Amino acid sequence: MSAPGFYASRLIRPGAVLAPMAGYSDAPMRQLAAEQGALWTVSEMISARGLMGGGDTEKLNLGRPYPGEQERVVQLFGAESDVLAGAVARAEAWFQPAAIDLNMGCPVPKIRGKGGACLLQTPEVAYELVSAMRQATRLDVSAKIRLGWDHDRSVEVAQGLEAAGAALITVHGRTSAQ
Template sequence: MTIRIGSLELPTGAVFAPMAGFTDASCRHLMADHGAAYTVSEMASAKAITYGDQKSVGLLRDKDPHGIYAVQLFGAEPETLGEAVRIIREKGVQFDILDINMGCPAPKITGSGAGSKLMLDPDLCGRLVRAAVAAAEGTPVTVKMRAGWDGEHLTAVEVAKQCEANGAALITVHGRTREQMYIPPISPEVIRAVKQAVSVPVLGNGDITTAEDALAMIRETGCDGVMVGRGALGNPWLFEEIRAALLGQPAPKAPTLRQKMQTLRDQIYDMCERKGEWTAMAQARSQAIHYMRGLRGAAALRRACATLSHFEDVDRLIEAVYRAQD
């Protein structure tokens, strides 16, 4: 199964989804090293970038990306989006793919008309893509969208057609409306309808936590591949499992508890090296919680994760994990 977007040929595997507060460089590199086809940055505001906000640019900057790397912008004004793309290119932000967020359900994003609010205006979606394509100058532009705004506005097919017509090279569809937020289940039929409506590659997204989930998504929707988000947090080995399944290879050996804890420690250490301990540890709490999934005493261990303040606390947490499993 080969996917081409622009001049890029994507390696076989699942794509790692953008998630605000999670998909920093440390997290992206971890997933790429375990077989993600490509990774996507946290979303950054196009408007903030045009106002000179360096923090927004910093979310996108990666001095040593692992594998194919996409940056994601959100916004609701075509001219502003195009200008933001030109600015990050001028500032030397390196990226292989430019993704436009049309799926975020957070009120602070939709309140500005961006994210999943765009699903109510297919024409505007097309104009946003057109502006981004013009500014990207050959870099593939992709879109991540939802099924629609709510049950009465299932606009994914119409939005996808507009995006394709204006130059989008790939479309990812999260199989829920904004109204559904993250409540299961997803609607495979919406993803299938988008796949049948456009000729560019389509990725299915939502509720993929196992390799079988990925195969089922492809089987049920006909999509070209899958994007995985929350299911991979604390479980980067999921990408190895999905890659093997897509290639028809035997499932890789499951990681040991020691391997999991070493990976947790390495990820947080890398975060501290990149951001400083104060900033990194506040963000590491939510990363660590996902590594507790399925462990004996997980509830107490998750509470311990919420108290992480210094890197040395990570070793105490790991010791508590081992004690709880005895």
């Protein structure tokens, strides 16, 4: 029997998790959450395409750990399996995260078509993305979703993501339309 993955080994004890929040879950906030007992923290979302292109240094710093940080998950967003697979490998090498998370919850218009909540409209694409990410790393891969785009499809989507290899699914309890 193999050792449990990152998420399974932490979920055996009660506790809170610092969710990814654009503009808030930077290294100082993650450090504060860890000091207060967070089971793990999640970086702000990072563009898979930006990571592959070298990207804006300031944006890439969102995934960098603070000194001694270990329980950090790096969250990526994107909509192309080859780009996400490459970004997972690059994130693993550059940021040394404990796990990788796919953002399927961001409803912001500038993210639409590039990943985020729009993936809830085509969950089969999301399943392909998670599968490609899973094949690109030895780390646990998770996904953050909303209940659905405009109605609740969370159970169906979560089951598909699990079948694609997601080790954990986090559900934001509203639809994208809400």
